[in-house]
Amino acid sequence: MPLWPRSLFGRLVIILVIGLIVAQLFSLFIHWRDRGRTLNRIGGTEFAHRIVDTVGWLDSVAGAERVRLMRRFSDPRLRVVLTTRYQATTPPDDMDRASALLVERMLRRHLGDDRPLQVLVSERPFRRWQGAGRPPPFAFGDHTEAHRPLFFLARVGLQDGAAVDFLFRLPRDALAWPRRLLVSLAVLVLSVILLALVAVRQTTRPLSMLAGAAEELGRDINRPPLRDDEGPTEVRRAARAFNRMQGQIQRYVKDRTELLAAVSHDLKTPITRLRIRTELLDDPELRASFTADLEEMELMVSETLEFMRGIDRREAGQPVDMTALLESIADDARTRGREVDVDVPMLRPYPGQPLALKRCVTNLIDNALKYGRRARLRARDDGATLTIAVHDDGPGIPEMQLERVFEPFYRVEKSRGRDTGGSGLGLAIARNIARGHGGDIVLANAAAGGLVATLTLPRDGESADR
Secondary structure (H helix, E strand, C coil), rough: CCCCCCCCCHHHHHHHHHHHHHHHHHHHHHHHHHHHHHHHHHHHHHHHHHHHHHHHHHCCCHHHHHHHHHHHHCCCCCCEEEEEECCCCCCCCCCHHHHHHHHHHHHHHHHHHCCEEEEEEECEEEEEEHHHCCCCCCCCCHHHHHHCCEEEEEEEEEEEEEEEEEEEEEEEEHHHCCHHHHHHHHHHHHHHHHHHHHHHHHHHHHHHHHHHHHHHHCCCCCCCCCCCCCCCCHHHHHHHHHHHHHHHHHHHHHHHHHHHHHHHHHHHHHHHHHHHHCCCCCHHHHHHHHHHHHHHHHHHHHHHHHHHHHHHCCCCCCEEEEHHHHHHHHHHHCCCEEEEEECCCCCCEEECHHHHHHHHHHHHHHHHHHHHCCEEEEEEECCEEEEEEEEEECCCCCHHHHCCHHHHCCCCCCCCCHHCCCCHHHHHHHHHHHCCCCEEEEECCCCCCCEEEEEEEECCCCCCCC
């Protein structure tokens, strides 16, 4: 199954939804990083100023006064611990070097590059913090408690060789998920997706209606015209153009049908005169030859007219008892002395045009009898499609010509010559009727010999007026 949908509606929805999601994720990423950096900078700058002030005061005193000041400057947010001499410690395994470098640069800016300084950052409290009790809460409000913190230890050397450790914590920007922002983004994405679905549906609905009208036009050129007084300007223009095209086709078919009807009517008089004169001929062979030619002329004229009427058919649809219809067609053939074998189960009524369907199946059976001497009629109904197959015992048709025989007046001369009769319109008329009901006719050479004509009539594709 292809991931890219075939419908315009599906493609537009996917493009809009994916584009929206990517844009929102990119926006969230930028906001997230900026928010985390801002929090770290604000918190880091605050602690950096406190550390610089504390170091200045501790450098100016010694002994008990230094211890008193250390206790005064130490609080739950920033713990201050004195040591007798400065000694760098081993960085932890989970050291966050980027955060440590950020705080170190802040301190160096005020303390200078010649003062001993080491900044360590860990995901776990340092041992000095563990020994001093539970780490303090964040300084940025209760909402940051949900974030996993980073623990900082800044060791600064004093002028007399002693050192002081400053311990504090800051929120981790990489895990600082802003829940309210995520909820608002989710609401925004869902709202835009719903609006996009409605907008795309409103945009593509006229195209679907136009496609459905075009399909109906192929089955019935007399279908009701499209409404051209509603919808956007482009839709109304397309509907008017479609209705003009339908009207032109209707006039063309009507003019051609009337022309052929007039020609057929006018030809009857000279053909009748020729028949009378043919009967006056003394030579039996010549008389038979003229009679055969006149009969062929009448057949071609009548079938041509029938073909044109089939294009412009106006028969109303109704439920058709297909079992009775097929049996009656076979009985009619048997009364003419033809061999027709019928294997048809009880079929549900098919909503269609009864006379047109009868003509369609009759043409298939006549074609099988004409070129295959015997016809076998089979039918099945799977609930979605009604299938009628007509087998014959003839020579079949070359594979390259299985489609060409549906063209009007086309005949396979080598195997189905003019002496077998027919005007070359039977299959064309049958397929025209089948497609008018939303179905089709397909020819295939049977493996055991002969030709199989398969008529399929979909029940989900209702015929005109069904």
